[in-house]
Amino acid sequence: MIRAFLIAASCAAAFLASPELRAESADDAIARGESLFAAHCGLCHFAGETGTFMLKRRLDAAQPALLAERTDLEKEYVETVVRQGLNSMPWFTRAQLTDAEMKAISAYLARPR
Amino acid sequence: MRLVPPKGHSPEDFNRAFADFAGVVGKEWVFATDLDRDTYRDVYQPSNEERHAPAGAVAPASVEEVQALLRLANERKVPLWPVSRGKNLGYGGAAPAMSGTIVLDLTRMNRILDIDERRGHCLLEPGVGFFQLYNHLRDSKIPLWLSIPANAWGSVIGNALDRGIGYTPYGENTAQLCGLEVALPSGDLVRTGMGAMAGSRAWQISKYGFGPAWDQMFAQSNFGVVTKAGMWLMPEPEATLSLSFQLPEREDIVWALELLADLRLRRVIDTSVTIGNYIRLVTMTTQRDEWYRGEGALPESVGAEIRRKLGIGWWNFTVSLFGYESVIEANARIVKDAFAGRRIPEIAEKRWRRGEPIENSAANIPTVYFLQVVNWWGGRGGHMGFSPTLPIDGEEAFRQFESTRRRYDEFGLDHYGGFTLAERSMTNVNMILYDRDDEDLTRRAHGLFQTLIDDAAKAGYGEYRTHLSYMDAVADTFDFNDHALWRLNETLKDAIDPNGILAPGKSGIWPKRYREARS
Numbered sequence A: 001m002i003r004a005f006l007i008a009a010s011c012a013a014a015f016l017a018s019p020e021l022r023a024e025s026a027d028d029a030i031a032r033g034e035s036l037f038a039a040h041c042g043l044c045h046f047a048g049e050t051g052t053f054m055l056k057r058r059l060d061a062a063q064p065a066l067l068a069e070r071t072d073l074e075k076e077y078v079e080t081v082v083r084q085g086l087n088s089m090p091w092f093t094r095a096q097l098t099d100a101e102m103k104a105i106s107a108y109l110a111r112p113r
Numbered sequence B: 001m002r003l004v005p006p007k008g009h010s011p012e013d014f015n016r017a018f019a020d021f022a023g024v025v026g027k028e029w030v031f032a033t034d035l036d037r038d039t040y041r042d043v044y045q046p047s048n049e050e051r052h053a054p055a056g057a058v059a060p061a062s063v064e065e066v067q068a069l070l071r072l073a074n075e076r077k078v079p080l081w082p083v084s085r086g087k088n089l090g091y092g093g094a095a096p097a098m099s100g101t102i103v104l105d106l107t108r109m110n111r112i113l114d115i116d117e118r119r120g121h122c123l124l125e126p127g128v129g130f131f132q133l134y135n136h137l138r139d140s141k142i143p144l145w146l147s148i149p150a151n152a153w154g155s156v157i158g159n160a161l162d163r164g165i166g167y168t169p170y171g172e173n174t175a176q177l178c179g180l181e182v183a184l185p186s187g188d189l190v191r192t193g194m195g196a197m198a199g200s201r202a203w204q205i206s207k208y209g210f211g212p213a214w215d216q217m218f219a220q221s222n223f224g225v226v227t228k229a230g231m232w233l234m235p236e237p238e239a240t241l242s243l244s245f246q247l248p249e250r251e252d253i254v255w256a257l258e259l260l261a262d263l264r265l266r267r268v269i270d271t272s273v274t275i276g277n278y279i280r281l282v283t284m285t286t287q288r289d290e291w292y293r294g295e296g297a298l299p300e301s302v303g304a305e306i307r308r309k310l311g312i313g314w315w316n317f318t319v320s321l322f323g324y325e326s327v328i329e330a331n332a333r334i335v336k337d338a339f340a341g342r343r344i345p346e347i348a349e350k351r352w353r354r355g356e357p358i359e360n361s362a363a364n365i366p367t368v369y370f371l372q373v374v375n376w377w378g379g380r381g382g383h384m385g386f387s388p389t390l391p392i393d394g395e396e397a398f399r400q401f402e403s404t405r406r407r408y409d410e411f412g413l414d415h416y417g418g419f420t421l422a423e424r425s426m427t428n429v430n431m432i433l434y435d436r437d438d439e440d441l442t443r444r445a446h447g448l449f450q451t452l453i454d455d456a457a458k459a460g461y462g463e464y465r466t467h468l469s470y471m472d473a474v475a476d477t478f479d480f481n482d483h484a485l486w487r488l489n490e491t492l493k494d495a496i497d498p499n500g501i502l503a504p505g506k507s508g509i510w511p512k513r514y515r516e517a518r519s
Helices: A002-017 A026-040 A050-058 A075-084 A099-109 B011-025 B034-039 B063-076 B130-139 B156-161 B252-265 B278-285 B300-310 B325-339 B369-375 B394-410 B439-459 B468-477 B480-496 B512-517
Strands: B054-058 B080-083 B101-105 B112-116 B121-124 B177-183 B189-191 B225-232 B239-247 B273-277 B315-323 B348-353 B382-386 B389-391 B416-421 B425-434
Touching (some): A050 B369, A075 A099, B011 B054, B011 B063, B063 B177, B112 B130, B156 B225, B239 B252, B252 B273, B278 B315, B278 B416, B278 B425, B369 B382, B394 B416, B394 B439, B480 B512
Parallel strands (some): B080 B101
Antiparallel strands (some): B121 B225, B177 B189, B273 B315
16 A cells, blocks of 8 residues: 555656646746747837837936836736736737736746846 | 627627637637726727727637637627737727727737748738748748838738838738638638639739639728738848938928829839928927927927927938849939939938848838837827828829818827828828827817818818728718719628628728618
């Protein structure tokens, strides 16, 4: 009985350790968020683009205009802006960005540094 | 935004429809919360306006799902409004003409199905955007160039179907459509042109099939949902050459357009030349209150200061030439000779040769930089485009421009205006900028728009494209033989969509069941 249990536990551990089922690490999640940010947000929020231009106009000089360099963003704030827009920034539908993708992006922008 | 169904429907009808749709696409792709509805509103519409209120949205991933949704919409008699990517900003975005319509969002259908490098064409799904296709061509090192509009956030097919333009010799984007696949309102599937033959070898290379040509019947219309489209792409040229001009005085447009008309007609210039007034440039990088905080439209004295400080002309434009270096150098000499002796600043020249970074060429690369003009008045911003079509004629253009400018002055708005030259006609592009949270400014913007439609119609100028709120008004100006075109469109609409489920009100075409909703 105990031997069967140990065998089963060992198999379960091996199974859960497989790449397919291992929970995404925090670093992987942030990397995924960064990739999604580049694909969906970069057209406005990379250097030289309109979102960066508008933020530079609106924010005080101490705050970086490049969104990815901000250290004061909170996840909930990012998600609100994504779904409701902010000033001239339009919002994103769930077809464009699923809730999961949006959360990955907000996790990236709110990453601890 | 709460669900407000159209007349004749109940919320329960829609809830049953949403449940049916979820059975096709999966419930995660049916968007029916209040917040979802907000995300399908017109981005530039004031929050307190209830026009064009979506009932929600559904996002299919395949043609088969689109067909199934159309069949269900017929069973439930609920209206659907198809959008490719919903980025038609300035014209209504993803919002429907009729409040209570469900948006059929084709964003997920974003496959680049085929690219033929040898013959210069591609086959796309509607969700393919300009950035996506541009990146794919670049990353795959395929030497074909896109024709990219000023706002490149949208769909390649969607832009062509709404007759948007780019700035290469392939710049009349709708003319690059070659062969469509369309899901009709019944759910039936048809292919146009040579594609109507199964196994056709010419679907994306021959514009016309046999019998009536249908591609344009699905542009700016509500006769079907385009699920695939062929587009012609320009082979990468050997070189490009850009000549940038400034015209110092307002009246210079008269002689300049006469010169350009001839060069355009003879195809010395074979691209869409866009001549804009200085307001077009100043709104890109500054805000109004940096220049003027008084009442009314910007005075000419302020305009002079803007031009002096920014070093720009009253009018500014670039002639771009693409092709073999020897040919475009010869054409450039012809253009420069035409302008010789005119009192204008030196023409700036920029050359690009194959192998150099494409960003330095005359081709646009995808950007949304242009969108920051909406911040001109500050606040959350907004813009609408009013764009009648005129012959390329200097005197006529000046009269129209001045007439429009006086109307902008009357309404206290700054005149962002210009002309985009096709081969024989030109579009007089006027942008109306406003702050959508300023009720008075927004009211004046809409008042100006309607006035301009009326003025243009009296002068014989029809619009080429318009915002949702003005589709009925613009359709009304096409009044030959007591609105014969309207009757023709509605005859076809009633035959092809008897239940009236597809995009009621698009381009002023209403199905029988909703005809009383026409404004």
